[in-house]
Amino acid sequence: MGILNVTPDSFSDGGRFLSRDAALARAHQLLADGADMIDIGGESTRPGAPPVPLDEELERVAPIVEALRAVQVPISVDTYKPAVMRAVLDAGADMINDIWGLRQEGALDAVKGSDCGLCVMHMLGEPRTMQLHEPVYENVVAEVRDFFAERVAALAQAGIPMARVSLDPGYGFGKTVEHNYALLAHLAATLPAGTHFPLLAGMSRKSMLGAVTGRGAGERLAASVAAAVCAAERGAAIIRVHDVAETVDALKVWQATKDAALSGHH
Template identity: 45%
Template sequence: MGVVNVTPDSFSDGGRWFDTTAAVKHGLALVDEGADLVDVGGESTRPGATRVDEAEELRRVVPVVRGLAAEGVTISVDTMRASVAEQALAAGAALVNDVSGGLADPRMIPVVADAGAPFVVMHWRGFLQGGNVRGVYSDVVTEVVDELRARVEAVVAGGIAADRVVVDPGLGFSKDARHDLELLAHLDRLLGLGRPLLVAASRKRFLGRVLAGPEAAPPPARERDAATAAVSALAAHAGAWAVRVHEVRATADAVRVAHAVAETRAASAGDGAEGAR
């Protein structure tokens, strides 16, 4: 899943693709580099970001979705607003990626259910404005799994088909670096929810902390792509359905290698079983 941020204030690449033409061109470039789908968002969700108003989010997102859909690109729309999801789906988006899991807008679940679209449910504990992080956990893996399970049950009860629900642990959302690493170390627990798993680690703060070590300043977001590719390969090996990334080529290569190793291991195991017979 390649990322197209149609925003001036994204933590990673804000402003680079703010123009509709540039955003569409970038989305097509991500597909050329190996993206299977492109995630278009018009509102930054970085800590402290101010919410954009509805009209502006629609102005940013819908033309880009329409332009990419016209080129045959499979698109997810990254939004917490039902109105944006509804218009993006009408413009050609195939999937809704809501970082609030339908909690920010009570109309979201009915809109997605009526459209029959797949829906990404991310682990979310509220907006990250004004220090509202709420990142206190006794056991982050257990709590995230339990809260995601409850949210999946809620969206299914709201009419979204169970086989169209994707889960996302929400790395970096109300979580510090240790929490993010714990979740990545236990993706099997998240896969135990029985839903496709989206891992969105690209360029996030915890990677900067890992790269810097305990004393140094973290490198800028755009210098974390090699680390992102490493996480992507680990997630693919663990069984993730997709990884959401800003720089696609390195991650696509890393995932391809991870799959090749897994296939070779499976073939070797099959050959061993055949020999035993």
């Protein structure tokens, strides 16, 4: 999943792809680099980010979704606002990627009449303040799993087919560095018992990588690629990244190794 931020303030590429032409050029570059899907975001959700007015988010995102309808890859929109969900689904979006896990009032109603994919993310607190106070968990993996179980039940109760659902532990969303690495190490254990939902992992360029490498947001390519391979190894089905070409190369090597192990040649 290639990240397309149409925001002036995202932490790593804010402001670069704000104009429609630049955004579309970036989308086509992500596809050329090997992205299987594109995730468009019109509101930065980095820690401390201010909320964006509804009409402004729509103005940023909807025209890009419409312009990309013709491409033959799924288009995801990263939003938690029900009105944006409705508008982008009308515009042809294939997936809603919601940091609030469809908990905002009206969110379930906005998506249930569609057949779009849904990504439910775990977040402790809310973006403006989630990293201000040290986040506390008794057991972060179990608590994320319990949250997923609760959300999956709510979606099922709303009549949403489970085949539409994927889950994201929400790296960096109300977690310490230790919490983030626990969730990466035990990624598969975040799945509610007996379920097989696709897991989405989004660690690209995040501060959890800076914490162990000492590098700033613009210098985390190698760390991001390593995190992607770690996530794939632990069962992630969707890897959300800024640097598609490099990640695809790394995952091809990982896949070839996995295939060789399965083929039984020694």
